[in-house]
Amino acid sequence: MNIIIVGCGKVGQALAEQLNEEGNDITVIDILASKVNETAARYDVLGVVGNGATHLTQQEAGIKNADMLIAVTGSDELNLLCCLIAKKAGNCHTIARVRSPQYSSEAPYLKEELGLAMVINPEQAAAAEIARVLRFPSAIKIDTFAKGRVELLKFKLPEDSPLAGLAVKEISTKLHCDVLVCTVERGSNAYIANGEFRFLDKDIISIIASPKNANNFFKQIHYKMNSVKDVMIVGGGDITHYLCEILNRSGISIKVIEKDLARCEELSESLEYATIINGDAVDQDVLLEEGIDKVGAFVALTNLDEENILLSLFAKSLNPGKLVTKVNRIDFDDVIRHLELDTVIYPKNITSESIVRYVRAMKNTIGSNVETLYNIIKGKIDASEFIIRENSPIVGKPLMELRLKPDVLVASIWRDRKVIIPRGGDCIQVGDGVVIVSSFPLHDITDILEK
Amino acid sequence: MNYRMIGNILGWLLIFESIFLAVPLITAVIFWEPEFFVFLGTAAFCLGAGVLITRKKPANTTLYSREGFVIVALSWIVLSLFGSLPYFISGVIPSFVDSLFEAASGFTTMGATVFPEVESLPKSILMWRSFTHWIGGMGVLVFIMAFLPLSGGQNMHIMKAESPGPSVSKLVPHVRTTALLLYSIYLGLTLAEFIALLICGMDPFEAINTAVSTAGTGGFGVRNDSMGGYSPAIQIVVTVFMLMFGINFNTYFFLGKFKLREAFTTEVIVFLIIVASSIAIIAVNISGIYADTGESVRHSAFTVAAVISTTGFSTEDFNLWPELSRSIIVMLMFVGSCAGSTGGGIKVSRFLILFKGIKKELDILVHPKQVKKIKIDGRMIEHDVVRSVNVYMVCYVLVFAISMLVLSFDNYDLITNFTAVAAAINNVGPGLELAGPASNYSVFSEPTKIILIFDMLAGRLELFPMLLLFSPKTWRK
Numbered sequence: 001m002n003i004i005i006v007g008c009g010k011v012g013q014a015l016a017e018q019l020n021e022e023g024n025d026i027t028v029i030d031i032l033a034s035k036v037n038e039t040a041a042r043y044d045v046l047g048v049v050g051n052g053a054t055h056l057t058q059q060e061a062g063i064k065n066a067d068m069l070i071a072v073t074g075s076d077e078l079n080l081l082c083c084l085i086a087k088k089a090g091n092c093h094t095i096a097r098v099r100s101p102q103y104s105s106e107a108p109y110l111k112e113e114l115g116l117a118m119v120i121n122p123e124q125a126a127a128a129e130i131a132r133v134l135r136f137p138s139a140i141k142i143d144t145f146a147k148g149r150v151e152l153l154k155f156k157l158p159e160d161s162p163l164a165g166l167a168v169k170e171i172s173t174k175l176h177c178d179v180l181v182c183t184v185e186r187g188s189n190a191y192i193a194n195g196e197f198r199f200l201d202k203d204i205i206s207i208i209a210s211p212k213n214a215n216n217f218f219k220q221i222h223y224k225m226n227s228v229k230d231v232m233i234v235g236g237g238d239i240t241h242y243l244c245e246i247l248n249r250s251g252i253s254i255k256v257i258e259k260d261l262a263r264c265e266e267l268s269e270s271l272e273y274a275t276i277i278n279g280d281a282v283d284q285d286v287l288l289e290e291g292i293d294k295v296g297a298f299v300a301l302t303n304l305d306e307e308n309i310l311l312s313l314f315a316k317s318l319n320p321g322k323l324v325t326k327v328n329r330i331d332f333d334d335v336i337r338h339l340e341l342d343t344v345i346y347p348k349n350i351t352s353e354s355i356v357r358y359v360r361a362m363k364n365t366i367g368s369n370v371e372t373l374y375n376i377i378k379g380k381i382d383a384s385e386f387i388i389r390e391n392s393p394i395v396g397k398p399l400m401e402l403r404l405k406p407d408v409l410v411a412s413i414w415r416d417r418k419v420i421i422p423r424g425g426d427c428i429q430v431g432d433g434v435v436i437v438s439s440f441p442l443h444d445i446t447d448i449l450e451k
Numbered sequence: 452m453n454y455r456m457i458g459n460i461l462g463w464l465l466i467f468e469s470i471f472l473a474v475p476l477i478t479a480v481i482f483w484e485p486e487f488f489v490f491l492g493t494a495a496f497c498l499g500a501g502v503l504i505t506r507k508k509p510a511n512t513t514l515y516s517r518e519g520f521v522i523v524a525l526s527w528i529v530l531s532l533f534g535s536l537p538y539f540i541s542g543v544i545p546s547f548v549d550s551l552f553e554a555a556s557g558f559t560t561m562g563a564t565v566f567p568e569v570e571s572l573p574k575s576i577l578m579w580r581s582f583t584h585w586i587g588g589m590g591v592l593v594f595i596m597a598f599l600p601l602s603g604g605q606n607m608h609i610m611k612a613e614s615p616g617p618s619v620s621k622l623v624p625h626v627r628t629t630a631l632l633l634y635s636i637y638l639g640l641t642l643a644e645f646i647a648l649l650i651c652g653m654d655p656f657e658a659i660n661t662a663v664s665t666a667g668t669g670g671f672g673v674r675n676d677s678m679g680g681y682s683p684a685i686q687i688v689v690t691v692f693m694l695m696f697g698i699n700f701n702t703y704f705f706l707g708k709f710k711l712r713e714a715f716t717t718e719v720i721v722f723l724i725i726v727a728s729s730i731a732i733i734a735v736n737i738s739g740i741y742a743d744t745g746e747s748v749r750h751s752a753f754t755v756a757a758v759i760s761t762t763g764f765s766t767e768d769f770n771l772w773p774e775l776s777r778s779i780i781v782m783l784m785f786v787g788s789c790a791g792s793t794g795g796g797i798k799v800s801r802f803l804i805l806f807k808g809i810k811k812e813l814d815i816l817v818h819p820k821q822v823k824k825i826k827i828d829g830r831m832i833e834h835d836v837v838r839s840v841n842v843y844m845v846c847y848v849l850v851f852a853i854s855m856l857v858l859s860f861d862n863y864d865l866i867t868n869f870t871a872v873a874a875a876i877n878n879v880g881p882g883l884e885l886a887g888p889a890s891n892y893s894v895f896s897e898p899t900k901i902i903l904i905f906d907m908l909a910g911r912l913e914l915f916p917m918l919l920l921f922s923p924k925t926w927r928k
Binding site for chain 2: 020025027044
């Protein structure tokens with residue numbers, strides 16, 4: 001597909017990298033020549049310098065032949081204008097990043113009236129992801145397939161876990177659980193687990209299971225299951241605003257600590273159910289007074305990455321509960337992983353991942369068959385969902401008879417509203433939804449077979 | 452510095468060179484020449500060495516800007532070294548330095564030869580000479596990039612280092628597709644010339660040699676009098692194609708899309724104006740020598756096209772022309788062709804930037820607080836590009852001066868030395884006096900030839916890659 005990306009910030013670059021790797025033709029537009037050159041030199045894309053909201057610049061970037069324009073500049077109004085003009089000039093699909101709550105609340109109207117294909121609000125998306133993790137605190141990350149009926153959960157084995165020392169194939173025999181282990185991260189290595197693989201303490205494991213079976217599995221390995229009852233949030237930005245709205249719906253009690261008095265007043269106006277504390281969270285007394293050692297979950301959402309990380313480390317030293325840390329800069333994710341901060345949220349990654357997911361779904365209608373796709377381990381292992389629409393060599397044969405490539409795992413089959421965790425004797429049939437875990441990108445289900 | 456990756460690409464280069472050697476190999480089969488074994492041996496040697504080197508894929512494939520420059524500079528040296536083997540082994544050139552000179556002159560598309568006469572040479576050797584122009588014209592690494600799946604955007608560094616012109620842009624998002632597009636245009640134009648020459652009655656072997664030699668703006672001919680002995684029709688065809696290969700290839704890409712405004716950039720228009728006015732002045736200046744106006748215009752046009760496109764074919768010995776014509780010809784050598792073409796020289800676009808820079812500087816003297824940006828085709832030229840062009844000019848003069856100093860050891864006259872260096876660094880081919888179209892470079896001593904080989908490579912790669920090889924910082928970890 002021909003895709004134009006307006007704005008070469010972090011999100012624009014992440015999109016350019018990911019979408020280019022998936023074989024799209026990318027043109028990036030930015031007003032700053034240095035940004036454009038940097039992006040064009042780093043990823044194999046075409047660069048155009050100019051104001052992306054002008055017809056002339058869009059024409060130069062080839063809007064006539066573009067299938068999609070993604071506007072991710074820093075300004076909402078500019079993004080919307082880019083999309084409007086692109087719609088008129090090229091009649092392509094348009095995606096705008098809109099972050100201000102005023103516009104964002106009008107997203108359905110904007111989509112309808114301005115003909116936008118997707119309006120993404122990074123703060124809202126981040127809030128949704130945090131809420132998902134808080135609902136199931138044992139997991140670091142949760143992705144869903146088959147419209148939420150299959151979950152891909154990523155969690156870390158605690159020390160002295162009963163799972164340590166077991167082999168993957170022993171899970172079903174010794175623990176009587178119907179889950180499938182997909183990947184294991186150990187240090188900086190990532191493995192697609194086969195039956196003989198043995199777990200160690202501190203491994204980060206991804207499993208695929210239905211929500212019910214996942215609960216059962218966590219009970220068996222003595223993993224704490226209690227969902228969060230109360231949350232302490234530091235920083236009163238937009239993510240906090242959205243997060244409170246979602247958490248309130250599940251009846252979680254919320255405490256927000258914000259430095260700025262005016263912002264506190266705004267928040268207390270719109271979020272009357274939450275306790276708003278006006279205080280500087282860097283002051284340990286404030287945190288202790290508000291009971292940082294007793295809360296079920298601690299969420300650090302200030303605008304400073306360093307502050308968020310320090311606050312979470314402090315909370316970790318006092319409280320064994322759930323920790324969520326927001327980090328804006330994505331460049332140091334390797335370093336941050338070593339701090340063992342439980343869940344770290346990168347709003348920029350979430351934005352680009354949602355857009356990439358949309359693009360894939362759209363591409364689906366023009367060739368490739370991937371329904372949803374997640375990076376389980378960034379750049380190393382993907383999980384892709386396919387809907388089997390037609391007969392192909394993989395249909396109707398037991399899995400153990402298929403000649404699969406190495407590093408391919410058929411992770412789940414969804415048939416007749418039921419989730420099957422496949423064993424060697426199961427077959428894939430037409431109409432199934434199949435999740436494949438692989439160490440290389442897949443474009444079609446038949447890519448998993450040895451040529 | 453990622454030495455393994457550099458080695459890997461050099462290995463691929465050798466594999467591709469062995470593929471290129473198939474062309475003279477086939478020629479040797481057709482004409483049943485004993486040089487067959489020479490080319491077979493060289494190709495096998497290149498293939499073997501290449502396969503051996505590339506067998507182990509480096510774990511780290513990251514290339515940064517400096518690796519890009521070093522790869523390009525080393526590739527061209529390796530290419531010339533191995534490309535000289537057929538001349539040396541077959542014994543047509545007894546000295547190795549002379550063989551290297553001939554090979555480098557071929558790949559850099561200079562087209563100056565050490566052969567006093569070429570008509571007695573084996574056909575396969577002639578084919579290899581001409582074909583090296585074709586390989587070097589568009590850039591061998593651009594070719595490799597079109598076929599080798601190198602990782603991501605990093606090969607843009609290689610393309611930037613190898614392609615001529617002050618700034619390089621892609622036509623389509625992917626470097627590989629851009630490289631493929633450029634080579635398709637290149638191949639298409641070459642075929643068009645080949646067919647046009649056949650129609651004008653040229654012998655097929657000579658037509659294919661002339662076509663590939665013109666395409667790379669090289670200048671190796673298959674006859675001792677270059678293009679002088681051919682019919683006027685053939686000379687006109689060659690004139691037109693020399694000019695076409697001197698124009699930025701983006702022009703053809705945009706012409707194909709019917710985007711006239713993008714196709715005829717200021718650079719192309721200025722190039723055509725320079726060509727037209729030079730032809731007019733020289734035609735008037737030499738009108739006394741030739742029988743009628745048509746003939747003097749034809750010779751003038753051919754020479755101007757041959758020199759400004761840096762091809763270096765000749766129909767007449769312009770060394771014998773009046774001083775005004777000779778001066779214009781020498782100046783055209785420096786102007787050179789457009790950026791993004793197969794020709795050499797300083798490039799019209801660089802002169803555009805330089806002249807606008809002079810105007811800007813003069814304006815600032817009048818209005819010291821004026822803020823002014825240099826624009827071409829309505830597009831701002833970034834300060835980095837302007838600075839790089841200025842530094843390029845300074846380096847150019849320095850390399851030129853030092854080369855002339857070394858050449859003066861041979862104790863030839865100043866015009867010979869000056870035009871020999873100019874012809875080498877601008878990849879033109881013939882100069883004036885002893886280096887003129889009627890003579891050849893065998894008169895120079897071996898140290899002089901080595902300096903000229905350096906000048907050719909430095910000129911073809913636009914100085915910086917070659918100069919970077921001598922910077923100690925390049926090689927530090």
